[in-house]
Amino acid sequence: MQIITDPKEFQSVCWSWRGQGLTSALVPTMGFLHAGHISLFTWARANAEKVAASIFVNPTQFGPNEDLDRYPRDPEGDAAKAREAGVDVLFLPEPGAMYPEGFATTVSVAGLTEGLCGASRPGHFDGVATVVAKLLLLAMPTTAVFGQKDWQQLAVIRRMVRDLDIPVAIEGRPIFRESDGLAMSSRNVYLSPQDRALAPHVQKGLQAARAWKAQGVTSARELTQRLTAYYKDAIPTARPDYVACVHPETLAPLEDASGPALMAVALFFPGARLIDNLLLD
Template sequence: MPVPIIRSRNELRAIVAGWKAAGETVGVVPTMGALHAGHLSLVRAAKAGSDRVVVTLFVNPRQFNNPADLAAYPRTEASDAEKLGPLAVDVLYVPDGDQIYPEGFSTTVSVAGVSEGLCGTHRPGHFDGVATVVTKLLLQTGADRAYFGEKDWQQLQVVRRLVTDLDIPCEIVGCPTVRESDALALSSRNLRLSEAERAAAPALPQALDVAARAIVAGTPVAVALDDARAAIVAAGFRSVEYLELRRDADMAPTESAEAPARLLVAAWLGDIRLIDNLPLPAVERARQAG
């Protein structure tokens, strides 16, 4: 059954008001389209945790600091809607630009602390764009729960912080990263990799795994990270933008292998920027079990 597509915030709000009047809960999965299995796993989680599910599709220009990256981002509304049909999504909200940023729009939501460093340093303004559009989408959808993937860990912490600070009555649910059989994290950007680049890409999660295991085994963090950077470049990556160990909750840098902490990486494979992360607690449990 085709998923209903709504483009007006007022129409969406009227539908949601009807659901709420009936005592139903609303889950939202914010996306920029080009849906893959990772997105669909978020939708399934939303279906399991909410009475009604809204998927949003909006390519947000304010979170792109590179105009060429914005222009290259795939627009696949028809195929996205087709993928959502079997999941019985209640509404696909595809707002026109003026529904998000009307004429005269002059407000920016900026989250300090967790947005600093990592992608916050290398993509100036990115998290301001994310925080602003997510705030708008949560308010427009009236969602009780919103579902985000853990692959974008820093983004997830930014969203959690803004919801807490702005008293938005929405639970933020983080969902596990979905990976290919060779451990590469699913991403819309993977579609832009050449055949040779795609073959090299699994070196990124492999390097994280090796570094994480080394750290929990007692290797100094700096040594493990240096080794991982060298392995990533040796596999064919052009450069490693960042590779750091950070505490989960506040994103502060740490030299401690004690949980909860995770490795976060961004690296360039040709002209494609890939990100990933790996929590140390999962590696520690696996090491003890194995």
């Protein structure tokens, strides 16, 4: 596996693959790799002739009071995991390389970014869209692979790629979970043992919402009220940021959940903000 820190060198290698007619997959990450990331690498390895991965803790998607400085990092361990998973090129840029002096461009996707995480993290998705656009243009992959844990992020990236005619297929892969159902996240390490024991209720609540719909509850308001009450009882140490029932594609809030519906949640634990989602169909 080749490790590259310079954006232009990374671009040269990836574009050479395209020039040779090879299919390629890009897996953008922020590092501190876990089994969920490895599942993305594994899918990429099975579906493309060349695999590139990036590890970049992107400063422009963090707010002023968020965890940029303490976000977990393990570059040596990450490199070993990527190599074992069959990654051909690992891109490890520094912030100054991605955002050199005078950088003045922001990619913004309207509409999809205004609710859910966008409501409490202003500017977050501008940072995401900008860095992903840069990574796609550097790598020019056949496919870019993302996890579905951040469903809103995936929707934003799909819309950006469509609107800007970026010639890449966006592949969303299922959420990878711990054995007790907790969605894997690099931020799970922030949880205290007590909160880690309660955290699986995030997903259990979503499963309960799916069961309520199967039993005939189709009012989005009732579903969200029931789920909010479930979290208040099952996870007393956590505070909901949002509990929302939205359309899976437009992310618009629903009144009637009898059709396609996504339940999306974000909860503030004392040590971490956790997100999760589940299609209610």
